Amino acid sequence: MLVPFLIMLREGIEAALIVGIIASYLQQTGRGQWMPAVWIGVFLAAALALLVGGGLELVSAEFPQKQQELFEGVVGLVAVGILSSMVFWMRKVARSIKHSLQASLDQALTASKHQVIALIAMVFFAVAREGLETVFFLLAVFQQSEGPGAPIGALLGLVLAVIVGLLIYSGSMRLNLSAFFKWTGLFILVVAAGILANSVQALHEAGLWNHWQTVLFDFSATLPMDGPLGAVLAGMFGYQDAPTFSTLGAYVIYLLVALVMFFLPAPAPSVSSTSVSSQ
Template sequence: MLVPFLIMLREGVEAALIVGIIASYLKQTGRGQWMPAMWIGVFLAITLALLVGGGLELVSAEFPQKQQELFEGVVGLIAVGILSSMVFWMRKVARSIKHSLHVSLDHALTGSRHQVIALIAMVFFAVAREGLETVFFLLAVFQQSEGPSAPIGALLGLVLAIIIGFLIYTGSMRLNLSAFFRWTGLFILVVAAGILANSVQALHEAGLWNHLQTVLFDISATLPMDGPLGSVLAGMFGYQDAPTISTLGAYLIYLLVALVMFFLPSAAPVKQSSSVSSQ
């Protein structure tokens, strides 16, 4: 439950922050008449994310076993790529996101003859990116978990993200975005390493990857994956009680490279304070 909760919280806060900044800027610059167009863009982006997620889930349910494993492996690899790029992109732009959105909004409303369409498109692409990132991650997590805990965690994260977004918009909360995205990003990289290891295992079970399958150790008698603690570790970090060279190697190599890149000093210019309120 914790993994989908934190991911949905992070992605939800990011999306709510984008919408809040745009809405606040429209109000502050006397462009309140454009608010309906903004909400149309938000609605279209949410609809796209739901359609993509629902469509992929329905299609995959009809696959036979090997195709199911292949689908799980491919979705996992896509999720790892998206999560990694999301973490490093937000690490770079967290402090300048407000300025960037203001510039994009001004361009949409002054640099186009079709202002309504330009504003809808600008909001749509900004929010849709967050929605599609979330869809692929949740698909990867849901495929590797059982029971209702993962969907419940995602729902709770979304609800809290909406509340935080509203409080930021009304000025009732100032969120240190730099710290928020730094710590959640670090957690996401560890989770992504587990998803990568499970994806390698899924590709093996699908018959596409049969190299380096020697089991390094087996602690299933001590900490089984289907036990209380093992299932929690498996759901959160991709724990395997009998990892192979390929799965453990993928986990460690990814995590080492990602953490080194994560802790390297960022060269991004600081455009605003890291404590952000949308007003």
């Protein structure tokens, strides 16, 4: 429940931040009449995310067991790639996102003969990116979780993200977004390592990956995955009570590489602007 909650909270705040920057800039430059186009772009992006997520879930439900394992493994790998790119993309553009969005907005409203369509498209692609990232992550989490905890956590995260976004936009809440994205990004990398390990296991069960399957240790008697603590660790960090060389190796190698990249000095932004944390 905690993992989907935090992911939805982070992704929701990212999307709210993008929409908030666009809405504020439109108001500040006397273009408030364009706001309906912004909301149309947001609605279309949300509809696309729901359509893709619902479609993939319905299609996968019809698969035989081995194909379901294959689908779970592929979705997990895609989720790991998207989550990783999301963390490092935000780390790179955090200080220039406001300027970049404002420049894109000016271009959409001045360089295009069809300003409404251009504005809708700009907002759509900006928000759809966040939505599709969330869809693939939630699919990976839901397939590795049981019970209503994960959907409830995702819903609560979304609701809180909307509230936080409205408070930030109204100016009644000052959130250190730089610190927020840094620590949630670190958490996401640990979660992604667990998803990767489970994806390797799913590919093995689908018959596509049969290398390095020696079990390194077995904690099933002392800390089983179906026990209270084991279930929490499995749901949050991809814990396996009897990991193989393949799954544990994938977990450790990914996490080491990702953490080294994460703690390296952030690349200098191409455009200097106000820090996200001041929005």
